[in-house]
Amino acid sequence: MLKTPPNMARACVPHAHDAEICSEYLLVCEAKASSLSEGTWHFSLESSDGQPVFDAGDVELGDLNRLTLLAAVRGLESIEGPSSITLLSHNRYLVRSLSDSLPRWRENNFVWEHFGRRIDVQHADLWRRVDRALSIHRVEACLVSSRLVSVGATPTAAPASEKQNFEDIRVDSPHHKPSAPHGANGPQDQLRRWLMRGNPIESPHEPRRRFTAKDLIESN
Numbered sequence: 001m002l003k004t005p006p007n008m009a010r011a012c013v014p015h016a017h018d019a020e021i022c023s024e025y026l027l028v029c030e031a032k033a034s035s036l037s038e039g040t041w042h043f044s045l046e047s048s049d050g051q052p053v054f055d056a057g058d059v060e061l062g063d064l065n066r067l068t069l070l071a072a073v074r075g076l077e078s079i080e081g082p083s084s085i086t087l088l089s090h091n092r093y094l095v096r097s098l099s100d101s102l103p104r105w106r107e108n109n110f111v112w113e114h115f116g117r118r119i120d121v122q123h124a125d126l127w128r129r130v131d132r133a134l135s136i137h138r139v140e141a142c143l144v145s146s147r148l149v150s151v152g153a154t155p156t157a158a159p160a161s162e163k164q165n166f167e168d169i170r171v172d173s174p175h176h177k178p179s180a181p182h183g184a185n186g187p188q189d190q191l192r193r194w195l196m197r198g199n200p201i202e203s204p205h206e207p208r209r210r211f212t213a214k215d216l217i218e219s220n
Contacts, residue, residue: 023083024048027075030089031067041067043075054078065093069126076133087141095143098130106131 026046033039042057056074060067068091079085089095105112110124121127133139 023079023081025053025079025083025085026050026088027072027079027085028088029068029071029075029091029094031064031071031091033064033067036063037061039064039067041071041074043071043078045075045078065091066123066126068094069123069130073126073129073133076130076137076139079137082136082138084138085140087139088144089141090144090146092143095141097127098139098141102127102131102134 024047026048028044028046029041030043031039031041038059038061040057040059043055044052045054047053054075056078057071060070062070068089072087072089072094075087076085087095087098105121105124105127110121110128111118112121
């Protein structure tokens with residue numbers, strides 16, 4: 001699922017009872033809009049060692065922010081018992097609201113004053129459900145972003161003489177099998193291992209080490 005090293009901003013939503021947490025999960029939340037008021041949401045839940053646990057999605061009314069938030073709600077509510085969860089999303093609204101806005105909304109009972117009237121914050125129904133889930137789980141949210149930097153070389157037609165040479169080449173040797181992952185336990189790829197490292201006991205105020213390409217290279 002995670003195929004390229006993304007740029008990531010991380011926001012931690014700590015849980016008060018870290019000692020009770022016994023499971024670790026990676027939750028990927030995403031959505032696609034087919035119009036301004038409709039689209040699809042989807043979440044994928046994996047264990048810390050990369051094993052699929054649950055996968056769900058559906059068509060729903062709502063803008064892209066609401067659909068992504070709905071994916072997070074359904075994903076968090078699908079987990080039984082206090083757990084440590086690393087939530088990944090490319091939706092800035094979801095991750096920034098979790099870390100910056102949700103504490104303030106909670107204090108104001110998810111309402112705010114608008115021209116002298118007290119009204120619900122946007123998507124208050126879903127944010128209340130997220131807040132209930134955060135009272136159970138320890139959640140660390142990661143904003144995943146990527147940019148297309150190259151489309152690769154455009155193939156061109158080979159001259160007839162080169163085509164003849166290619167036809168004379170026999171490829172009958174077996175392909176090399178991919179090397180087996182190092183270690184039988186724990187996350188099977190370096191990116192997942194980096195994402196989830198120290199999740200159960202890490203302090204939310206502890207400075208983060210900068211992610212580099214070296215983190216993706218398997219050590220011998």
